[in-house]
Amino acid sequence: MSSFTVALNFEDGVTRFIDCKAGEKVLDAAFRAKINLPMDCSDGVCGTCKCRAESGSYDLGDDYIDDALTEDEKNTGLVLTCQMVPQSDCVIAVPTTSTSCKTGQSSFGTTVSKVELHNDAAVVLELDVDATAPVFLPGQYVNIGVPGSGQHRSYSFSSAPGESKISFLIKKIPGGVMSRWLETAQPGDKLDLQGPLGSFYLRNVQRPLLFLAGGTGLAPFLSMLEVLARTNSQQKVHLIYGVTRDLDLVQVDALEAYAARLPNFTYATVVADAASNHPRKGWVTQHVPANALNDGDVDVYLCGPPPMVDAVRKYFDDEGVKPSSFYYEKFTPNAVPEAKAA
Missing domain, CATH: 2.40.30.10 (Translation factors)
Structure with a gap:
């Protein structure tokens, strides 16, 4: 009997993973893992267990009423965990905190x-x-x-x-x-x-990707690129890696290796220091190729210090670009990253 891994992402940033047996509903699997997801009726009537499926395939059956989950809600990815039976690994956003579900960090x-x-x-x-x-x-x-x-x-x-x-x-x-x-x-x-x-993570890849990394904000993109390489992704991915000084450019060899493994992956490095001899100087926003934006049909992921994140958001506003999805994470030394979707 096969089983699937379901990631439960709570509002406070905690993620818990549960094992869902073939034919098992998410709510039942969560309770088996001692995670008390929101619920009342458990029969598809009240809508209390409503969450958002961010990735994966699943079956909701037809044993729920429209008042609990409308067709429009279903089409936007909302699900009832008391009815949802995964058919692959899934990611679910739970609209409450982990502590309210009597769970916490691993x-x-x-x-x-x-x-x-x-x-x-x-x-x-x-x-x-x-x-x-x-x-x-x-x-x-x-x-x-x-x-x-x-x-x-x-x-x-x-x-x-x-x-x-x-x-x-x-x-x-x-x-x-x-x-x-x-x-x-x-x-x-x-x-x-x-x-x-954290809520900054790679979603289902359905369109071209633009990755923008500042300094050690490169780290999460290395994880994402490895997953894309292992799944043999054919989508176009362009990464722009910006740093302050030449010496701040690290693990470029890893990017070169991914360029060899991923047929549609390209990258560019940018150095802000005006005294640098680097071929691309300035800020990442000065080196975004037009085709990487794909007329807005692109998912943008951004990880860097707050000034960089703010500058990129302003750049999109000034250029009138509204990506299909825009996920970003601000980080400062000694601070917990702050992830957002825009």
């Missing part, structure tokens, strides 16, 4: 396998997972407890889901809590992680 232990310094700009942290490989959506992040500090820091996965070895691209901040710890970290050191978290 925790897992890891062991440091490699700490690789990239100039003075960033560190690649590679970890072995101590038990079961974590499940997450490409683009999501975790909170990493910094040993001996009582604090945690939030970082996006740069590796793909389902691996026993996971990685992160971490900005090196002089005097930063995590940066100081990484200076002496050794293979074998233990780290505790909580997550996955």
Whole structure:
């Protein structure tokens, strides 16, 4: 008997994954996992369990009334979890918090396998997972407890889901809590992680993609690109990677490798420093090719510091461009990423 993985994304950023058996309704699978999704009647009458299916295929049957779920709502992706039977892996947005559903973040232990310094700009942290490989959506992040500090820091996965070895691209901040710890970290050191978290993740790929990365905001795109490569995606993907200095350009070799694996993937690097000899200088908005916008029929993903996110949003407004979908995540050092869809 086959089963499917269903990601439940809550309003507070927590994501929980449940296993849904063949023919099993999502609400029943969630209760079996001790996650109390909103419900009242459980018979397709009240509409209390209404959520939004963001990806995947499923069957809703016809045992519900129109007052609980109208045809228009169904056509926009709304579902009743008491009637929804997955026919593939699915992602569901739950319009309430994880705590109200009596669940919370998952925790897992890891062991440091490699700490690789990239100039003075960033560190690649590679970890072995101590038990079961974590499940997450490409683009999501975790909170990493910094040993001996009582604090945690939030970082996006740069590796793909389902691996026993996971990685992160971490900005090196002089005097930063995590940066100081990484200076002496050794293979074998233990780290505790909580997550996955965040609503910034790769959705169903139905049209061309434009990825805009600022600095270590490249990390979630590396995870997304690996998933696209593994699924042999044929959609056009263009990534623009902007940094402040030449030394901030890291893991360009990984992008080159994806260009070789993904037939329709292209990328460009941009350096803001006016003194740089880089062939493309300035801001990412100055180097967006017109064909990458595809007359608005494009899904845009943006991850970078707040000024970059604000500049890109203004650029779209000034150009009169309204992408089909626009997902963005702002991050600042020592702050939890803030994900949005526009």
